[in-house]
Amino acid sequence: MERAVAAVAEEPIQLADRVNRIAVSPTMAVMAAAEQLKAKGVDVADFGAGEPDFPTPEHIKRAAIKALEENKTKYTATPGIAPLRQAVCDWHAAQLGSSYQPAECIINVGGKHAIFNAVCSLVNAGDEVVIPAPYWVSYPDIVKYAGGKPVIVETREADGFALQAADLERAITPRTRMVIVNSPSNPAGGVIPNAEFEKILGVCQKKGVWLLSDECYSHFTYGDAKPFSIASVPGSKSRLIIAGSCSKTFSMTGWRIGYVLAPQPLVSAIGKLQSQSTSNPTSIAQYGALEALRGPMDSVGTMLAEYARRRERIVAGLRAIPGVTCNAPQGAFYVFPNISKHYKADMSNDTAVSKALLDRAHVAVVPGEAFGAPGYIRMSYATSLDRIEEGLRRLERFFAGAQ
Ligand code: PLP
Numbered sequence: 459m460e461r462a463v464a465a466v467a468e469e470p471i472q473l474a475d476r477v478n479r480i481a482v483s484p485t486m487a488v489m490a491a492a493e494q495l496k497a498k499g500v501d502v503a504d505f506g507a508g509e510p511d512f513p514t515p516e517h518i519k520r521a522a523i524k525a526l527e528e529n530k531t532k533y534t535a536t537p538g539i540a541p542l543r544q545a546v547c548d549w550h551a552a553q554l555g556s557s558y559q560p561a562e563c564i565i566n567v568g569g570k571h572a573i574f575n576a577v578c579s580l581v582n583a584g585d586e587v588v589i590p591a592p593y594w595v596s597y598p599d600i601v602k603y604a605g606g607k608p609v610i611v612e613t614r615e616a617d618g619f620a621l622q623a624a625d626l627e628r629a630i631t632p633r634t635r636m637v638i639v640n641s642p643s644n645p646a647g648g649v650i651p652n653a654e655f656e657k658i659l660g661v662c663q664k665k666g667v668w669l670l671s672d673e674c675y676s677h678f679t680y681g682d683a684k685p686f687s688i689a690s691v692p693g694s695k696s697r698l699i700i701a702g703s704c705s706k707t708f709s710m711t712g713w714r715i716g717y718v719l720a721p722q723p724l725v726s727a728i729g730k731l732q733s734q735s736t737s738n739p740t741s742i743a744q745y746g747a748l749e750a751l752r753g754p755m756d757s758v759g760t761m762l763a764e765y766a767r768r769r770e771r772i773v774a775g776l777r778a779i780p781g782v783t784c785n786a787p788q789g790a791f792y793v794f795p796n797i798s799k800h801y802k803a804d805m806s807n808d809t810a811v812s813k814a815l816l817d818r819a820h821v822a823v824v825p826g827e828a829f830g831a832p833g834y835i836r837m838s839y840a841t842s843l844d845r846i847e848e849g850l851r852r853l854e855r856f857f858a859g860a861q
Pocket of ligand 1: 508567568569570594640643644672702703704705706711715716
């Protein structure tokens with residue numbers, strides 16, 4: 459009997475194709491490696507994490523505590539509580555100039571879930587989805603999970619890593635179903651200029667392709683770049699999907715609240731998908747999000763001012779390292795320096811450089827390859843100025859060949 463059990467246990471598990479098509483997020487892998495070192499007591503200068511280092515603002519936490527105390531702990535409507543859907547529409551209209559009704563809005567379990575559900579509701583097996591590189595790591599895998607084919611379009615450092623409408627148009631084929639844009643972008647901090655964004659929308663409309671705009675970093679812009687939604691353009695809505703999130707804007711990553719704004723039939727389809735998978739997002743998190751969207755926005759401004767200071771410092775520090783070049787990001791909270799001049803026999807690509815940085819200098823970064831952009835590394839500056847200074851000192855020593 460015992461032998462029979464052992465034989466069964468050794469058999470490899472045949473997983474479903476849809477899961478075999480995707481991989482664990484490489485950014486999560488870096489975080490795990492850094493965590494392992496930290497657990498051994500190593501002082502890691504951690505630029506890996508893509509999340510704000512600020513606590514969730516107090517008034518938002520209070521609202522969720524109040525909801526808990528009032529026993530708002532039951533199932534809610536699958537697409538989210540009615541006041542939250544209304545608040546998303548009102549907030550988006552006031553902040554970004556759109557005009558959506560609650561029937562065109564659904565609350566999801568974070569922005570990633572918003573994108574996942576939108577892609578799964580629209581993409582059929584073999585459909586092509588255009589993704590500009592460098593891209594957020596999850597886009598290609600979400601498309602693959604849905605059975606679609608990611609079509610990667612390179613952007614240029616000289617264009618601030620922003621997609622150009624002409625490059626998009628060249629990539630569109632009769633099989634193209636969707637294009638996913640992210641402005642401001644993770645990992646490169648690229649912001650698509652408003653006029654170019656309108657051209658991109660025009661290309662999508664002309665070709666009958668859905669435009670999915672991931673606005674997760676909408677409120678973190680620097681210099682001349684300002685928060686902008688393509689949904690503010692008259693006539694934009696028919697083939698447009700807005701995916702938004704409370705995660706970064708309000709420092710609410712753990713709360714898992716995102717949303718989709720899109721034509722009502724698509725929102726209904728996403729609701730159907732949600733009704734057979736996650737059901738509603740967590741009830742008390744929805745009440746926190748309601749306060750985030752209806753309450754004061756001061757904390758967003760405070761966070762942005764701090765990110766702006768850190769951005770100045772980290773860009774200047776990286777540019778001072780011989781052989782490293784660094785574009786000034788226009789948004790989000792990442793820098794994306796090119797480190798390819800430092801390749802050598804034992805560090806011949808960005809993944810090897812990132813590994814050596816963690817092992818030898820105890821600096822955690824994410825290799826550009828993970829974002830479809832070899833030659834670069836991503837560093838999040840959602841960490842204190844002190845840690846940025848320490849990290850820069852280590853990088854200087856490392857790239858000077860001292861480690
Ligand atoms: N989109 C981009 C570009 C991101 O970087 C992230 C998170 O890192 C998300 C969406 C999803 O965030 P969340 O699921 O926490 O809302």
